Amino acid sequence: MAKQSLAFIFFALACFLLHTNASGASIGTNQVTEQSWCIVKPSMDIDQLQKNIDYCCTQAENNCGTIQPGAPCYNPNNLVSDASVVMNFYFQKSGNQHSACYFNGSGLIIQEDPSVGACTYPAN
Numbered sequence: 001m002a003k004q005s006l007a008f009i010f011f012a013l014a015c016f017l018l019h020t021n022a023s024g025a026s027i028g029t030n031q032v033t034e035q036s037w038c039i040v041k042p043s044m045d046i047d048q049l050q051k052n053i054d055y056c057c058t059q060a061e062n063n064c065g066t067i068q069p070g071a072p073c074y075n076p077n078n079l080v081s082d083a084s085v086v087m088n089f090y091f092q093k094s095g096n097q098h099s100a101c102y103f104n105g106s107g108l109i110i111q112e113d114p115s116v117g118a119c120t121y122p123a124n
Contacts, residue, residue: 034111035123038091038101039084041108049079052103056086063089066119073119084114088121096124 040049057064066073066089067082075081087107094100101107115121 035113036096036109036111037114037121037123038088038107038109039114040080040087040103041106044080044083044106046079048104048106049083052083052106053079053086055103056083056090059090059093061093062086072117075119081119085119085121088114092122092124 040052053064053067056062064086065071067085068074069076073081073085083106087101087103091097091101091107091109098109101109113121113123
C-alpha cells in the first residue's frame with residue numbers, strides 16, 4: 001500500500017514538473033528535443049495499464065525482461081510501475097516521438113528522471 005501511495009505521489013509530481021517544463025519540449029517537430037521519459041499518467045485504469053504492457057512487450061527489441069522476477073525493475077503487483085518501465089523503453093526505441101508515448105491517451109512525457117534505486121529508465 002505504501003509503495004502504491006509513493007508511486008502516486010511520484011507521478012503527481014511528474015505531472016506538475018511536466019506542466020512547468022512544457023515550454024520548449026519540442027521545436028517544430030514531433031520529436032522531444034530535451035532529455036525525456038515516457039510514463040503512465042496518474043490514475044489510469046488497470047485494463048489500460050495491462051494493454052500498454054501487452055503491446056510494448058510484443059514489440060521487437062523492447063526490454064520487458066527488466067520487469068520480470070529478479071530483474072532490477074521487478075515490482076510485484078504494481079502495474080503502474082511495470083507499464084511505465086516498458087512504455088519508456090518503447091518511447092526511447094521509437095526515437096522519442098510524441099506519438100510513441102500516446103498509448104491511447106495514457107502516456108505522459110516528463111523531463112525528470114523517474115529511475116528508482118536499481119531500476120533505471122533510459123533516456124534519449
